[in-house]
Amino acid sequence: MSDENRQIAKEIIEAIGGQDNISSVAHCATRLRIMLKDKEKIDQEKVESVDKVKGAFYNSGQFQIIFGTGTVNRIYEQVIDLGAPESSTSEQKNEAKQQGTKIQRMLRTFGDIFVPIIPVLVATGLFMGLRGLITQPEVLGLFGMTPEDIPANFLLFTEVLTDTAFAFLPALIAWSTFRVFGGSPVIGIVLGLMLVNPVLPNAYAVGSGDADPLMFLGFIPVVGYQGSVLPAFIAGIVGAKLEKWLRQRVPEALDLILTPFLTLLIMITAALFVIGPIFSLVESGIMAGTLVVLELPLGLSGLIVGGLHQVIVITGVHHIFNLFEIQLLNQYDLNPFNALITAGIAAQGGAALAVGLKTKSKKLKALALPSSFSAFLGITEPAIFGVNLRYIKPFIMGLIGGAAGGFFAALFNLQASGMAITVIPGSLLYIYELPSLLLYVITNVIALGVAFILTWMFGFNDKIKESIDG
Template identity: 40%
Template sequence: MRQSVEKIVQAVGGKENIIAATHCVTRLRFALKDEGKVDKEALENIDIVKGSFSVNGQFQVVIGQGLVEKVYNEMIEMTGLGRATKQDIKDAAEKKLNPLQRAIKTLADIFIPLLPAIVTAGLLMGLNNILTGPGIFYEGKSVVDVHKQWRDFADMINLIANTAFVFLPGLIGWSAVKKFGGSELLGIVLGLMLVHPALLNAWAYASAVQEGTVPYWNLFGFDIQKIGYQGQVLPILISSYVLAKLEQFLKKRIPESFQLLLVAPIALLVTGFVSFIAIGPVTFGVANALTDGLVALFDRFAALGGLVYGGLYAVLVVTGMHHTFLAVDLQLIGSTGGTFLWPMLALSNIAQGSAALAMMFATKDEKLKGLSFTSAVSAYLGITEPAMFGVNLRFRYPFISALIGSAIAGIFITINKVQASSIGVGGLPGFLSIFPEKWAPFFIGMAIVLIVPFTLTYIFAKTKGGK
């Protein structure tokens, strides 16, 4: 193993090119001085290396669970590098990012910790869809219509599933304030404050405007709408930034002995007033305008939207920009009750898996066969990085084949108005998050991304004489 570790160090540019190194469950993570010095071909020819890629300023080498820790320990002993934490690597890598990359990374750092709660909610909502969707098992009727004893069971599942979305600002508040350097507990309170039951529910706002029943606060002669921000993303993001920076400002100027009594109350009170008076109304309007514009764009140019987003989603993953669209999905779900973007994500993941699976049948390289199979299974279950960075991008034509299949499927499901009621597992189980009445076109789209990328990749591979 020592020889393999030496080869890894040399392939990433040598010890002098490594700023810091750590590892996660399966990968070595490097902050490098110059990624241009990496010899990817040499790196991926090392027996224990299953793939490599660069994301958010970090260069990552896929080793595998269990073995990666042994490799890391050997590397530290061999090179004399100090042990680093994941945060050390993130901090070192972030210094090399441009402003746009930093903004994207900030959104990723806020929303990625929320994925377990959101995906779990999506899966449970999928189960609820199966029980309450008409025409799945009985013609024109749902399971709970035929078996009424299951109605309350389904209702309880729906309540558990909806909690993450109903109190989404609370989750975002926790993660965002933590990212911006404030107290995450205050972030939770701020988020829950924006969806307080005493406020008009955001989902009832449009009808309240038409009926003229929107409640108001009267603050010194100014009327402030007394509305909540359920399902909204922008209001809590901006408010969290204000809260965190105000808390930092106060901690620097208030003596430590008085901070417990003054910092949190002042920060929360000021941020609360600013949120309801300015941040909330402005961002609520901006978010709704953007949502309406996006919906109108996909309504008028459905095929083009499906072609572009479906075909290029995997490219967004390569650049790391896909994390920004998680916020868009959540905004669409909160404002319209469903998202037409997420179904294309699910099919894009399957397409990458199909292309990787084709390489398993086309190649003669035993190591590549194993990597192709395991990474294909991972992609079919929603994790595409091993397939994309370990196989498809390495040979290019599998990646392009996957893009073609994903684009065709994107056009088809967008024309057929396929939407997801929630964010779930972005692979084969993704149908659980799709509205049941749109399962048929979604399954056709799924068939497209299973067949087209596999067929194209296999033909290209055989044309090139295999590997």
Template identity: 40%
Template sequence: MMDLKKSAAEILEALGGKENIQAATHCVTRLRLALVDEGIIDQEKLNNIDVVKGSFSTNGQFQVVIGQGTVDKVYKEFAPLAGISEETTKEDVKEASAEKMNPLQRAIKTLADIFIPILPAIVTAGLLLGINNILTATGIFWDDQSIIDVYPQWSDFANMIIIIANTAFVFLPGLIGWSAVKKFGGSPILGIVIGLVLVHPDLLNAWGYGEAVQNDSVPTWNLFGLTIEKIGYQGQVLPVLAASYLLTKIELFLRKHIPDNIQLLFVGPISLLVTGFLTFIIIGPVTFQIGNWITEGLVATFDTFAWLGGLIYGGLYGVLVITGMHHTFLAVDIQLVGSTGTTFLWPMLALSNIAQGSAAFAIWLASKDDKLKGLGLSTGISAWLGITEPALFGVNLRFKYPFIFAIASSAIAGLYISSQGVVASSIGVGGVPGIFSIVAEYWVDFMIGMAIVIVLPLLGTYLYARRKRDV
């Protein structure tokens, strides 16, 4: 049985003592710390603590990987030793960490703070869509028939699944509005409302806009001589982000200038009306066009230079995770799914995660150190299930060459699946289970990509480790 109080004390000592701790909290697997000076950390001492599986610095935070189920117990021992309240919130750490960020890091952090809270809903929807794919796609079990074709009694079951799965995407602006307004400091319930306003059923569905333009049948409002297109923003990211920001600014201004006892009568109605009008008149059309340009530009690039795009994105994704910039592509994936119904970027993410896990497994096989073997096995499993940070920072970057083999392999796999046109119908679990989110006709190509990122990092890292003898 580990002495967690002793481990907590050792962690604190390795971090430079209580004087070096500004704020601390924890997530599911890691201690999240805002430190005064990361330069005084004794990294070797920290790595040798039994309970520690790795550590890394990102976006102004220093994070110590401990593991699910143990981290909260270590934190309870760590907090009093560090002289901080156990009730320290993630916002306290974020505020302390934000002081050290440049504008680009702050922008990336803002996107991450908006999209990560809604990720469980998106991933769940992706998994359910994967189940629907298995039931409805032809060519999986029979050449020209699906399961529901052969067994019609399952068709209503599949229909119910698609309704449940599609809800997160149909009402995506509501989810983004809630998270964005909460992040910007406004009332989340108003964020939900403004998001749902943008997908109201009385509006022309965004997916039918192109056809309506061709038929000259786009519905409009006439506001005192001003003609405004009466369209919704289903599957769009930028309109609701901009509307949420404006809504929050108006709400906070009104709350500051309207007496408390009448705020209920004025703040919400004025905030929603002004934001709604400006969104339909200016914000929506402008951001809708920008979002379409981004989507069309990415699609055109990958249509023309698919292999090159796959090589670059597949190879660089692991590097993006280190910097935290990978969060920006979550918004791009959501925009692609909303605009085109599929995403060609997310499959490369899944393969990149598998590659990092395979490299960690190689260290598990090659190492003679019991702690390192356990670390390689546990973090490899985690990466194969979509959580790569423990493998990245606890194993692969520590020895460098596992990381290099992993990103080289994911670049090769990215090149292959992009050249074959592999796409996912949604965002799913970014690892081995990710195959269920891949459009069924591309399963074989994706499995070839999986074979590349399983075999190459595993063999390359294992053989190099045995030759170098540093594990």
């Protein structure tokens, strides 16, 4: 397998103009992201003909080659092993500085910061779902038990699993933000931990009215920031820039002592008295706006989000929605956004499945069918860029299917216990309540079915393929 992946890496390098044309290489969950010196040297057709490649496109300074989850890691390792220059996310961001709009760069930065945090939030969501499942009276009844029979220590153990990531979320965010903006991640971690130090009034207790904030100068409220996002995010940006500024001015002999000391002293003061209070209000405003959309009547939120989410995926900046989902889970323990985007993802898989089953082209079948399965596991880029968007109509039919599934989910106010996993794996986020799991299955069936039927009937045939592929 490694020899096969090495050959693929060689063919990719050759098709994009050789080693000399590569500035740096990085990767995300599904895509190999390559910064090139001259994009005109790309042989697009040759790249797309390479084995395991499910699509490729140039966007915002990066040539992105879609391999799918798991595969991309192995290809990346071989590309780097062959001598391509490795790059961190922040380095690639700086290389792309002059390419793409300011909004695109800002949204990419959001993704760079939040993507490394997502695995622990996924795990937390699964823990929440499992705790909900095993504490259901119906499930306990199968073993002759009631909720009162569950040992208190066991419930305490489950709270450790479900509450830790959100309780210390500012530490995770500050760490990742320092990393992306060129600061020392360990300083970011400590700054984030300071924001949730137990000596500060707990944010959850203040929110429930069980504790009062500390008042400084009579008007500045100081609380802990358990579960908050923006205060830690802004403090991380400012802190990383401050640290870099200090390192240029503090004498080398004193750098080890003074730079972290001054960075933490200045930043925790600014975070507690200025950044925290201001951006907590901003965060509340963002959440209020999000809830306005999610609470639109008659399933309109599902039509909008389910129908348009995959359009945002094309831009690669869909990770901005992580901010909303994190806040929803933090404030309400449940996440209605997940069900709506799941509908859009399942629908793109349904459209690709229809293409794969209807076409007589062996090559297209070999691309479309695995791509549809990848979508059913929650990764739509192979289906979108390799199949649906290439023939246009399947993508549109997928958007319609997503709107239909999202509409159903919104009508029944379907909510997940976590985030970041969808379609088949996402079912684990709904097992906390059996009716929710059933509604989730129906949502996916509607989205997939509508997209599949529309694509089969109106969205694709081999004449369309011939007209586009030649």
